Every structure is written in C-alpha cells, then in structure tokens.
Amino acid sequence: MDTNYQEENQEKAVESTQQTEVVTPPTQATYQTVPPLVQQPIEKNNIGLTGFILSIVAVVISLVPIVGWLCWLLGLVLSIVGLFKKPRGFAIAGLVISLIGFIIMFFLLGILGIAAAAAVASEM
Numbered sequence: 173m174d175t176n177y178q179e180e181n182q183e184k185a186v187e188s189t190q191q192t193e194v195v196t197p198p199t200q201a202t203y204q205t206v207p208p209l210v211q212q213p214i215e216k217n218n219i220g221l222t223g224f225i226l227s228i229v230a231v232v233i234s235l236v237p238i239v240g241w242l243c244w245l246l247g248l249v250l251s252i253v254g255l256f257k258k259p260r261g262f263a264i265a266g267l268v269i270s271l272i273g274f275i276i277m278f279f280l281l282g283i284l285g286i287a288a289a290a291a292v293a294s295e296m
Contacts, residue, residue, distance in 0.1 A: 220254025220263030223247050227269035234276050244273045 226247030234240045248270035254263030 215258055217254050217257045217259055217261075217263060219250050219257065220260065220266060223250030223252075223254050224262040224266035224269070226250060227266040227273060231269060231273045231276065234273060234280070241277065244270060244277060248274070 224247070226243050228247075230240055230244035230247050233243065247266055251263050251266030251270055254260070254266065257263070
C-alpha cells in the first residue's frame with residue numbers, strides 16, 4: 173500500500189511538470205512616458221515666522237520692562253500682518269502667544285499697580 177501511494181504521487185508530479193503554458197510576448201511594445209516631477213515651490217510666511225519668534229522672545233523676557241513690551245508689540249503686529257499670507261500656521265501661533273504675553277503683561281502691571289498703591293497707602 174505504501175508503494176502505491178508513492179507511485180501515484182510520482183505520476184502526479186511528472187504530469188504537473190509536463191504541463192507548460194506557452195506565453196507569447198506582446199507583438200507591439202507600449203511604453204508609457206512619465207512626466208517629470210514638478211516640484212511645487214515651498215510657500216513661506218517670513219513675517220508670520222518673525223512674529224512667532226518675537227512672541228516667544230517676549231514671553232521669555234516679559235519681566236524686562238521696555239524690551240519685553242517692545243518684543244511683545246512687534247510680535248503681535250507681525251503676527252497679525254502674517255495672517256494675511258499663506259501658510260498661516262506660525263502667524264496664528266504667534267498671535268496666540270502674543271495674546272498670552274499680553275495677559276501676562278497685564279497681570280504683572282496689575283500686581284505692580286496694587287503693590288505701588290499699597291506702598292503709598294502704608295506710608296500715610
């Protein structure tokens with residue numbers, strides 16, 4: 173029984189190797205021409221980027237009275253101008269950071285005002 177099984181498998185293997193398909197090559201070669209890659213110019217918003225950088229600098233040096241406020245104001249103005257050009261990502265980020273800087277500046281000026289008023293009141 174075992175030998176019949178091996179003979180049947182060998183016959184099937186011989187039959188499967190004898191069956192070959194004839195593949196005919198295409199009669200006419202067709203080539204596709206690929207258009208050259210067109211690189212899109214990268215749009216830059218240098219004004220928005222400058223406003224973003226100045227806004228970050230203003231938050232970092234917000235305790236320096238005149239320099240911090242000047243950086244904050246320039247960052248705010250440049251970020252607003254940068255909103256009118258594409259891409260707007262850095263301009264929006266600069267505007268948000270400038271507004272956060274404005275809140276910090278307003279809070280610090282309020283504390284200084286309260287401290288000054290308390291100092292004047294304590295002297296009287």
